[in-house]
Amino acid sequence: MASPANLAADPAQRPPMDFNTRGMRFHFASRKAINLLVSGLAMLATALVLVPLAAILIYLCYKGASSLNLNFFIKMPASPGEPGGGMANSITGSAVVLGLASLLGIPVGIAAGVYLAEFGRGKLLGNAVRFTADVLNGVPSIVIGISMYALIVKPQLHFSAFAGGVALAVMMVPTITRTTEEMLSTVPHAIREAALGLGVPKWRTTMSVALRTASPGIITGCMLAFARVAGETAPLLFTALGNEFWSLNLNQPIDALPLRIYKYANSPYDEWHRVAWAGSLVLIAMIMVSVTLVRIFAGRGTLKGGN
Amino acid sequence: MTVNNAVTPSSEIAQRTVTNFVAAAGPPVAPGPDTPAPSPIREFLSKRGSGKLADNTFAGAMVVCALSIFAIVICIATILVLRSHLSIVKFGWAFFKGQNWDPVSGDFGALPFIFGTLATSLLALVMAVPLALGVAVFLTELCPNFLRGPISFLTELLAAIPSVVYGLWAVFVLVPLVQDPIGPFLVKYLGWTGFFEGANFGVGLLTASIILAIMILPIISSLTRDMMLAVPNHQREAVLALGATRWEMIRIGVLRNARIGIVGAVILGLGRALGETMAVAMTIGNHAVISKSLFAPGNTLASAIANEFSEATDDLYLSALIEIGLALFLVTIVVNAIARLLVWAVTRGAPARVA
Numbered sequence: 001m002a003s004p005a006n007l008a009a010d011p012a013q014r015p016p017m018d019f020n021t022r023g024m025r026f027h028f029a030s031r032k033a034i035n036l037l038v039s040g041l042a043m044l045a046t047a048l049v050l051v052p053l054a055a056i057l058i059y060l061c062y063k064g065a066s067s068l069n070l071n072f073f074i075k076m077p078a079s080p081g082e083p084g085g086g087m088a089n090s091i092t093g094s095a096v097v098l099g100l101a102s103l104l105g106i107p108v109g110i111a112a113g114v115y116l117a118e119f120g121r122g123k124l125l126g127n128a129v130r131f132t133a134d135v136l137n138g139v140p141s142i143v144i145g146i147s148m149y150a151l152i153v154k155p156q157l158h159f160s161a162f163a164g165g166v167a168l169a170v171m172m173v174p175t176i177t178r179t180t181e182e183m184l185s186t187v188p189h190a191i192r193e194a195a196l197g198l199g200v201p202k203w204r205t206t207m208s209v210a211l212r213t214a215s216p217g218i219i220t221g222c223m224l225a226f227a228r229v230a231g232e233t234a235p236l237l238f239t240a241l242g243n244e245f246w247s248l249n250l251n252q253p254i255d256a257l258p259l260r261i262y263k264y265a266n267s268p269y270d271e272w273h274r275v276a277w278a279g280s281l282v283l284i285a286m287i288m289v290s291v292t293l294v295r296i297f298a299g300r301g302t303l304k305g306g307n
Numbered sequence: 308m309t310v311n312n313a314v315t316p317s318s319e320i321a322q323r324t325v326t327n328f329v330a331a332a333g334p335p336v337a338p339g340p341d342t343p344a345p346s347p348i349r350e351f352l353s354k355r356g357s358g359k360l361a362d363n364t365f366a367g368a369m370v371v372c373a374l375s376i377f378a379i380v381i382c383i384a385t386i387l388v389l390r391s392h393l394s395i396v397k398f399g400w401a402f403f404k405g406q407n408w409d410p411v412s413g414d415f416g417a418l419p420f421i422f423g424t425l426a427t428s429l430l431a432l433v434m435a436v437p438l439a440l441g442v443a444v445f446l447t448e449l450c451p452n453f454l455r456g457p458i459s460f461l462t463e464l465l466a467a468i469p470s471v472v473y474g475l476w477a478v479f480v481l482v483p484l485v486q487d488p489i490g491p492f493l494v495k496y497l498g499w500t501g502f503f504e505g506a507n508f509g510v511g512l513l514t515a516s517i518i519l520a521i522m523i524l525p526i527i528s529s530l531t532r533d534m535m536l537a538v539p540n541h542q543r544e545a546v547l548a549l550g551a552t553r554w555e556m557i558r559i560g561v562l563r564n565a566r567i568g569i570v571g572a573v574i575l576g577l578g579r580a581l582g583e584t585m586a587v588a589m590t591i592g593n594h595a596v597i598s599k600s601l602f603a604p605g606n607t608l609a610s611a612i613a614n615e616f617s618e619a620t621d622d623l624y625l626s627a628l629i630e631i632g633l634a635l636f637l638v639t640i641v642v643n644a645i646a647r648l649l650v651w652a653v654t655r656g657a658p659a660r661v662a
């Protein structure tokens with residue numbers, strides 16, 4: 001009979017390993033059990049996460065739809081205790097503030113993104129700008145609100161729609177910059193080279209070739225940034241302030257949908273709660289539509305097979 | 308050698324031609340009697356905006372816009388320091404150690420807010436991180452293909468719902484829930500820890516933490532999913548080839564490789580939780596005390612600014628609130644910088660992510 005040492009020396013002579021012992025069977029069974037357990041836990045976690053979303057959405061649709069009517073869109077806010085009333089001035093106010101924010105934020109954001117993608121790649125300044133944009137993205141909205149209060153409202157001595165627009169623009173810029181950069185980096189270099197080879201100057205190549213090719217992605221990125229700031233309340237608290245009356249003046253306090261929802265949610269009147277739910281539904285519907293559009297259009301239109 | 312000899316002259320000629328062409332058109336060459344007149348092609352092109360001037364102007368404009376991002380951050384920091392000057396000078400470091408927040412006597416200490424911020428954020432992380440990891444594992448490794456799209460779409464929607472709407476939902480749905488089934492349940496089974504004492508009004512640290520957890524969950528889970536997708540497939544295949552079960556493959560092949568990025572994702576979620584304002588301001592109860600009980604009302608740095616701002620009439624009160632804003636700004640910058648560096652370390656070279 002061969003000794004164990006001889007067995008080890010010649011693998012071909014070794015008897016097959018016995019997997020059918022008690023210990024081995026237990027080992028396999030426990031590994032399979034842990035695998036099943038963890039898979040089950042992961043599924044449970046996913047289900048648990050989807051429950052609050054479903055709860056919020058269903059509750060919101062139920063509460064909002066039952067109080068949403070034409071009056072909501074065309075009537076001014078009612079005084080406490082009075083039935084009816086809408087958010088006409090809040091909706092227009094939101095439109096004014098968001099329009100101003102887009103006007104200021106989108107060009108700057110896209111231009112900074114163009115710099116990052118076309119000029120600053122691999123440069124120290126480019127990396128620093130990219131990093132600063134990411135950091136600015138993480139600055140809490142309330143901090144942006146209070147600094148815009150200190151910067152614009154305090155010296156002017158009055159709250160204004162303008163200050164609110166600037167605060168929201170500051171929040172839009174970093175998001176748009178990063179999306180623009182990412183979208184431009186998916187444009188293949190061959191297209192730019194083709195344009196440059198025809199004698200087209202660099203700025204024209206960037207504007208008419210790179211930006212145009214990446215435009216579906218950039219537009220959806222802008223919509224995403226727009227949707228994100230559309231629901232922001234904190235930066236408007238100390239800048240746009242809110243207004244009970246009709247106002248389109250950029251130099252006056254102006255109402256906004258999230259501000260009005262916040263005010264009504266904190267009030268003790270049932271009628272106001274009802275209108276707040278309707279306002280939330282409108283806000284969510286707007287945001288959902290843009291997120292869905294982003295989902296549909298992102299990736300379509302941008303050229304595949306880039307670097 | 309022969310090859311080189313053959314090539315060099317032609318490339319020299321090419322170079323000379325190019326320099327001649329540029330010299331003929333470019334501004335650097337001083338106009339003199341022997342300089343050839345600008346070529347008609349060059350003239351035509353400069354009329355159409357082709358040339359050094361147009362290119363430099365364009366590049367300059369882009370640089371200015373990029374630098375404006377720096378300007379914004381510096382501007383925010385400067386104005387916050389300037390406007391909180393009064394409180395910085397008066398209280399110094401004691402501002403962050405003082406437990407009193409008494410606007411009437413003009414004594415301001417931010418410790419209760421710092422406590423509230425840390426307590427709610429950490430509690431939210433404790434609740435959200437395991438769930439977020441579970442979702443990410445499910446989505447990347449276990450989920451059947453036809454479910455993957457809808458579920459990640461739903462979690463993205465959860466991230467897009469505005470803070471104030473979460474707050475509204477929390478005030479009318481979550482607060483009653485905490486009052487009735489959740490609160491008594493916790494008292495019954497976890498009452499011995501001492502964290503669930505005193506009256507339970509529904510608003511307080513616990514409710515704020517739950518709503519924070521719901522809000523940061525989608526962010527953490529989608530970032531974690533990206534980190535796990537960045538792990539190359541051959542790592543998974545190698546572990547599976549050694550006879551690992553699927554969970555062992557996830558643990559050894561995926562989670563261990565992505566751990567730095569996952570930590571980064573969690574820290575990013577923490578950054579979001581630290582600065583979250585509206586939903587917390589609506590559910591935390593607005594009371595500047597430090598209490599061991601999670602049912603007790605409190606305040607975070609962010610919610611204190613939102614809740615107290617309209618009452619801040621005198622300059623010292625206002626500058627104390629702005630100093631809180633400054634502290635929040637600095638803390639979130641540090642937290643986000645750390646997280647971004649960790650995430651970059653993992654996803655460098657990975658394809659760009661849309662939305």
